[in-house]
Amino acid sequence: MSELLSIVTPVHDAAIPYLSNAYESLAAQILPDGWDWEWLIQVDGGDGSEVPAGIVSDLRVKAGGNRKGGPGVSRTMAWGRSSGSLVKVxxxxxxxPAGALARDIRVLGQQADVGWTVSRVLDLMPDGTLVHYTLGDPEPGRMLRGGLFDYWSTSHRPQVHPATLCVRQELLAVAGGWMALPASEDTALLMALDVLADGWFIKETGLHYRKHPGQTTAHVDHTGGPEWAARMGAIRKHAEALRRQSAPAAACWPGGSPGHVGV
Known part of the structure; x- marks a missing residue:
């Protein structure tokens, strides 16, 4: 029986036209021997019927929906339907890009005490060009727990891109899934994971992050004002509480023994 990687994708109206491109890139991935993927698509304010028929005809794709609650709610609802030992956003x-999922799986299979991975990102601009997203990429390899949160605490920007996250199912459950925020819920989860366990930065590009006017991060309230301040406050309170209460990182997360995946 294959090991399973669960991919969770929240969808709002403006993003539905892009789903086919996401699916094509997912279907082209080559996974290590013994692995397969499932794709949990969650339509915010819909029932899943909005997903194009050409996508849901793939039996690995599981479309669903929920009452409108924002991206954090939809991500967590998709995760609730997942079955994999690893969860990828x-x-x-x-x-x-090619090889993205295989790199995540291999790192988490070979590094038993690492709980999550992130990777280099290229912004996919409206004209189709790719531009390196960076606030100063960290050194490739292990990221000691708490380091990203310390960076974020002074800048309120994550040093790495949370849209590249792959995490162990058990650790995601400990962190409580995604916070019910109107935005920055992916950053909130990354900060929570960072104070709970070491991570790993993959130097190869793991995502082409599309820039377009309809994305959540283009909203006027995303980078300032009362909503932004409240989001930042919630992220900080959650991560600080987890840091105070968490025990030292596990010596080996479930499913993380060396040699767990083929290379």
Whole structure:
């Protein structure tokens, strides 16, 4: 029986036209021997019937929906339907470059005490060009727990891109899934994971992050004002509480023994 990687994707109206591109990039991925994927698409304010028929005809794709609650709610609802030992995020309007999923699986299979991975990102601009997203990429390899949160605490921007996250199912459950925020819920989860366990930065590009006017991050309230301040406050309170209460990182997360995947 194959090991399973669960990919969770929240969808709102403006992103539905991009789903086919995301699917094409996912279907082209080559996974290590013994692995397969499932794609949990969650339509915010819909029932899943909005997903194009050409996508849901793939039996690995599981479309669903929920009452309108925002991206954090939809991500968590998709995760609730997942079955994999690893959980990967993929936004509906983004694209996976070749090898992205295999690299995540191999790192988490070979590094038993690492709980999550992130990777280098290229912004996919409206004209089709790719531009390196960076606030100063960290050194490739292990990221010691708490380091990203310390960086974010002074800048309120994550040093790495949360849209590239792959995490162990058990650790995601400990963190409580995604916070019910109107935005920045992916950053909130990354900060929570960072104070709970070491991570790993993959130097190869793991995502083409589409830039377009309809994305959540283009909203006027995303980078300032009362809503922004409340989001930042919620992220900080959650991560600080987890840091105070968490025990030292596990010596080996479930499913993380060396040699767990083929290379």
């Amino acid at each position: 993929l936004d509906a309007d983004d694209v996976l």
